Amino acid sequence: MKRIPLFHAGFTRLPGRLPMGAFETVIFEKDDRGIARVTLNRPQALNAFSVRMRDDLYEVLSAIKIDDEIRAVIFRGAGEKAFCAGADLKEFLTAPSAIKARRIRALRDLWRLFLSVPQPLIAALHGYVLGSGIEIALYCDLRIASEDVVFGLPEVELGILPAAGGTQTLPRLLGLGRSLDMLLTGRRCKGREAFESGLVSHLVSGERLLQSAEEVALEIASLDPRVVRSAKQAVVRGMDMTLDQGLDLERRLALQCRSASK
Numbered sequence: 051m052k053r054i055p056l057f058h059a060g061f062t063r064l065p066g067r068l069p070m071g072a073f074e075t076v077i078f079e080k081d082d083r084g085i086a087r088v089t090l091n092r093p094q095a096l097n098a099f100s101v102r103m104r105d106d107l108y109e110v111l112s113a114i115k116i117d118d119e120i121r122a123v124i125f126r127g128a129g130e131k132a133f134c135a136g137a138d139l140k141e142f143l144t145a146p147s148a149i150k151a152r153r154i155r156a157l158r159d160l161w162r163l164f165l166s167v168p169q170p171l172i173a174a175l176h177g178y179v180l181g182s183g184i185e186i187a188l189y190c191d192l193r194i195a196s197e198d199v200v201f202g203l204p205e206v207e208l209g210i211l212p213a214a215g216g217t218q219t220l221p222r223l224l225g226l227g228r229s230l231d232m233l234l235t236g237r238r239c240k241g242r243e244a245f246e247s248g249l250v251s252h253l254v255s256g257e258r259l260l261q262s263a264e265e266v267a268l269e270i271a272s273l274d275p276r277v278v279r280s281a282k283q284a285v286v287r288g289m290d291m292t293l294d295q296g297l298d299l300e301r302r303l304a305l306q307c308r309s310a311s312k
């Protein structure tokens with residue numbers, strides 16, 4: 051398979067299927083190497099996750115999911131200080147009623163949409179990665195962080211539950227003990243500890259963060275996308291199955307890959 055050169059500066063802001071200027075809170079770019087880049091773009095509010103950002107991400111992920119040209123996706127945060135400092139606390143105070151919020155969530159379930167994206171998702175994380183920020187990172191398949199990264203789930207300190215999946219996704223990655231330590235206390239977890247616990251798979255300097263994420267994305271983009279998607283599916287779906295069911299799934303996917311390559 052053809053290898054594509056590294057660090058080609060060919061990102062464009064206008065993806066074919068997405069309307070121009072549609073996004074207030076997110077920058078979506080894709081290049082001709084099969085890599086898409088999604089930037090959370092509210093640096094003045096440390097990229098706090100707002101209703102608008104939820105809707106923008108919903109549009110972007112829906113488009114990515116059906117775009118076969120895209121082989122890997124990088125998520126990152128704009129600005130120096132944060133990937134995302136969690137849900138927008140100013141907006142929380144003016145939130146619609148619980149019933150209305152539940153109805154909107156059912157219509158635009160961003161978290162399940164994250165789970166359904168077939169391409170590998172790579173989070174490039176720096177600075178504060180709190181609340182919904184860490185929950186977004188946990189929906190990604192790979193997490194690469196710079197040394198200044200600070201993870202945390204401050205929800206319990208605010209009297210709420212991490213309800214964007216954190217209670218489910220974190221234990222799947224870190225196991226019960228380490229997850230409960232963070233979830234029940236709101237304790238922050240910094241770079242080295244995050245790396246040693248497996249919360250991130252690569253820890254790099256701030257200057258190298260995006261480059262490292264691109265290197266990994268390019269590596270993935272150079273492989274057969276059917277095999278990559280099947281491997282992701284086997285692992286992610288298999289995690290919620292018994293070993294027996296997981297082995298069946300693996301066998302089915304391997305057969306599909308073999309017959310597609312003939």
Ligand code: DAK
Nearest residue numbers: 094095096098135136137138139140178181182204213214
């Ligand atoms: N929301 C809105 N604005 C924020 C923000 C946030 N989460 N975090 C920071 N900002 C804003 C600040 O207000 C400030 O704006 P100006 O005052 O300049 O206008 C600007 O960003 C810079 O922040 P700081 O001045 O505070 O910067 P520092 O370096 O001093 O401190 C910090 C950084 C990250 C330690 C601090 O900003 C902070 O503690 N931020 C709040 C962190 C937090 O508690 N986040 C919320 C986590 S809870 C659910 C779904 C999801 C969730 C819950 C329910 N359901 C479906 C039911 C999720 C909940 C969460 O994420």
